[in-house]
Amino acid sequence: MTYDTPLLRGRDLAMWQQGALILAGTALIALAAQIAVPMWPVPMTLQGAAIIAVGLSMGSRMGALTLLTYLAEGAMGLPVFANGGAGLAYIAGPTGGFLVGFVLMAWIAGLGARAGVLGMTAAALAAAYALYVPGLAWPLAVASVFGVESGWAASSAASLWSGWMQPFLIGDAVKAVLAALLVSGTLRALKR
Template sequence: MTDASEPTAVRPSGALAAGRPALPVARTSAATDVALVATFAAFIAVCAILPAIPVAGLAVPITLQTFGVMLTGIVLGARRGALAVLLYVVVGLAGLPVFSGGAGGLAVVAKPSFGYIVGFVLAAALVGFLVSRFAARLRPARRYWAIVACATVTSLVAIHPLGIAVMGWRLDMSPGEAIAAGATFLPGDVVKNLFAALVATALFRAFPDLLRSRR
């Protein structure tokens, strides 16, 4: 029989048992968020400064800037995706040549294309929300097309209306002329959305935590 007065040994578990201090969950989560936001902001910058890709049958060559924005929102979710794109925009306005064509600085605000840049922040938030709401819980086979649909709706709602409006205002175009000019980018956006959904689906399959931790 064991003596009731004998002290009972308490065995440490987890990180303490291995001699490692346990890190607060909130701290590690915040560090992960910061790392992902910074990484995807840099990824968008790389996509933006790469040369445009001519595609047979498309009137306008494809640039990868919108692809980077969409992939960021899809993978990171609404809040972190918008923060990553906002960081990218702020860095560009601060003077680093991270916008399309190597542009940077406050002079970009006066360009006809600035509406599209503002729309990128809204797009990352919207596509992140839509994917979380309508695509994240689907099976991978169905998730791909749901992501494509979310990205397409986002392009039509968040990017092009603001981009076309600012372009028409800056270039003194009629509404019809501005819409016709903006419509030339739509076929390329469809291609980029298909590709972004493909890459995102592969990332979610390889790193399931990305899908579970989206926010």
């Protein structure tokens, strides 16, 4: 498979190389997920910045595949989620929509992989904020449809805004911009 992303421009990667990149990406994301500031219901971690960096450096397809692999690792019981979380029950919990949304996040960030620093930053910000769609849809509606009964399920839109989104908006913007600057700076250094 040929990739035309900035870090891999013009290279044909063997299957084992693709697998190694995916596993390295999941390891980076899992490590970043453990660096957390405890907040409820979703801890603020460096996970989002790592996901954006993976998308920007690998492109949309490889980035999304990396996140699908990350979710599979967590579903199989590997402690890759925030605070060492793992398992299907964790995925079905309050952060389930965000976890599934990570795939979308990496894919959107990856769309900016061939752009300059401004395009990368725009893609990173779009990815960071697109995460809120599945993240908030899960407790607002999806959990109820699937019969999940918990204090966080079927929350009101106002409580989701004040507790699940508003406190994280500025931090997510800062992490997205830093990830874009880091990846674009790395690319400039590699081109020299």
